[in-house]
Amino acid sequence: MSLGQLLKMLGLGAVALTLGVEWVNWLARRLRPWRGPQGPLKEVLFFPSPITCTEHLYSPDRTSPCLCPLPHGIDTSFSRLLEHLLSACVSLELCVFSFSHLELSRAVLLLHGRGLAVRVLTDRDYMSITGSQIGALRRAGICVRHELSKVVHMHHKFALVDGRKLITGSLNWTATAVQSNKENVIVTEEPELVQPYRDEFSRLWEANDPANHNHHLPSSTATKGLVTHGNDV
Amino acid sequence: MSLGQLLKMLGLGAVALTLGVEWVNWLARRLRPWRGPQGPLKEVLFFPSPITCTEHLYSPDRTSPCLCPLPHGIDTSFSRLLEHLLSACVSLELCVFSFSHLELSRAVLLLHGRGLAVRVLTDRDYMSITGSQIGALRRAGICVRHELSKVVHMHHKFALVDGRKLITGSLNWTATAVQSNKENVIVTEEPELVQPYRDEFSRLWEANDPANHNHHLPSSTATKGLVTHGNDV
Numbered sequence: 001m002s003l004g005q006l007l008k009m010l011g012l013g014a015v016a017l018t019l020g021v022e023w024v025n026w027l028a029r030r031l032r033p034w035r036g037p038q039g040p041l042k043e044v045l046f047f048p049s050p051i052t053c054t055e056h057l058y059s060p061d062r063t064s065p066c067l068c069p070l071p072h073g074i075d076t077s078f079s080r081l082l083e084h085l086l087s088a089c090v091s092l093e094l095c096v097f098s099f100s101h102l103e104l105s106r107a108v109l110l111l112h113g114r115g116l117a118v119r120v121l122t123d124r125d126y127m128s129i130t131g132s133q134i135g136a137l138r139r140a141g142i143c144v145r146h147e148l149s150k151v152v153h154m155h156h157k158f159a160l161v162d163g164r165k166l167i168t169g170s171l172n173w174t175a176t177a178v179q180s181n182k183e184n185v186i187v188t189e190e191p192e193l194v195q196p197y198r199d200e201f202s203r204l205w206e207a208n209d210p211a212n213h214n215h216h217l218p219s220s221t222a223t224k225g226l227v228t229h230g231n232d233v
Numbered sequence: 234m235s236l237g238q239l240l241k242m243l244g245l246g247a248v249a250l251t252l253g254v255e256w257v258n259w260l261a262r263r264l265r266p267w268r269g270p271q272g273p274l275k276e277v278l279f280f281p282s283p284i285t286c287t288e289h290l291y292s293p294d295r296t297s298p299c300l301c302p303l304p305h306g307i308d309t310s311f312s313r314l315l316e317h318l319l320s321a322c323v324s325l326e327l328c329v330f331s332f333s334h335l336e337l338s339r340a341v342l343l344l345h346g347r348g349l350a351v352r353v354l355t356d357r358d359y360m361s362i363t364g365s366q367i368g369a370l371r372r373a374g375i376c377v378r379h380e381l382s383k384v385v386h387m388h389h390k391f392a393l394v395d396g397r398k399l400i401t402g403s404l405n406w407t408a409t410a411v412q413s414n415k416e417n418v419i420v421t422e423e424p425e426l427v428q429p430y431r432d433e434f435s436r437l438w439e440a441n442d443p444a445n446h447n448h449h450l451p452s453s454t455a456t457k458g459l460v461t462h463g464n465d466v
Contacts, residue, residue, distance in 0.1 A: 005238065012245040019252030039272075044429035048385070097403075147415065152281070155403050155414040168417065170330075170388050170403060181388040182380065182437065184401065186419065186426060193419060196277035204415065 040189040047183035049078035091117040093160040098172040105133035273422040280416035282311035324350040326393040331405040338366035
């Protein structure tokens with residue numbers, strides 16, 4: 001065999017080897033489903049969730065152990081939800097029908113206190129019910145808008161963390177939902193799912209800008225108290 | 234060059250060519266995001282949805298045009314939801330808090346009539362409210378179970394089509410939710426999302442088997458009528 005022929009064979013062999021390795025890698029990724037998740041984050045959380053101590057999530061740098069009587073060091077659906085929420089570094093967009101959960105409110109206030117851009121969109125009737133945290137968020141300076149229509153419910157329950165992580169499902173941000181109800185939440189960074197929710201938030205945020213409407217906000221006293229609604233929500 | 238060397242080179246070349254084609258295909262798939270969706274179905278539907286004629290979805294073989302006064306031939310979020318539901322060939326598992334939507338009820342009854350395995354899991358209180366379709370489904374012979382606990386709401390709103398397509402979101406199966414509320418629904422065949430919901434359905438189905446419990450079902454008269462609930466659901 002001449003030197004030229006040898007070089008040709010070596011060259012072809014190297015190309016085949018490189019492509020072969022790439023191909024085997026690709027095949028391994030295709031056949032990997034049972035070996036673990038692939039691609040962007042996709043996580044499903046079911047509720048009700050047991051009540052455990054979540055102090056370490058609010059202040060990860062804390063050195064002294066928490067002395068509260070709740071169980072410690074246990075991962076639950078709620079602690080996972082809280083972790084995802086508190087992972088925000090830049091922004092939080094929240095679009096939620098009913099918001100009365102104290103720990104979730106504390107998390108949102110904490111993110112606002114850290115200087116993140118927090119925007120909250122909520123339901124007109126439910127924002128003023130007993131126990132609602134919307135007033136507390138507003139008083140802290142968080143920008144809150146509500147569905148302006150008097151005949152429509154803003155029934156979404158989703159959050160966008162840093163514009164790239166979507167948290168969505170059946171779960172209202174209430175203690176009953178978290179601790180008692182059968183509920184589900186999807187947490188995902190899948191762009192094909194995240195983008196439509198980003199667009200929807202922007203659309204609803206603009207559509208419910210009070211500056212674009214003539215009618216006044218409802219007085220908080222007028223809608224305060226227990227809101228009962230039709231059975232059809 | 235000897236015949237042996239020629240065969241070796243041709244063999245290596247063929248391998249390199251095959252692997253190269255595979256690699257280019259793989260690269261094209263990786264670089265395709267802007268050219269359209271890839272991987273399993275992922276679709277997001279937002280509501281409210283305009284009311285249009287959906288007769289063609291119930292009877293695709295119909296030849297005469299529908300003469301109803303509603304707009305025809307328009308794709309809406311609701312028609313997409315209905316299409317996904319009616320795409321079922323084998324089974325439908327439905328886990329829904331409130332079910333009073335007549336067209337969705339018609340779709341479920343149609344699938345049952347076609348001989349599909351239909352199972353419905355619902356909320357104890359909401360199954361008996363005015364307008365609920367749960368009674369109609371039961372009378373048609375569809376297997377329905379409800380949350381047995383008296384203090385817990387079955388607040389899910391998801392469906393599994395043929396065990397491989399998940400429909401989930403904030404949307405209760407009611408006319409108000411479809412036509413008035415701001416709501417979202419994810420439709421996906423992503424196995425990492427579908428499987429947890431399959432497991433949850435199986436778990437809840439078994440947990441709410443009346444045969445495993447001593448207490449009686451609530452009488453339909455006792456729970457009939459408008460159910461109002463706390464503001465915290």
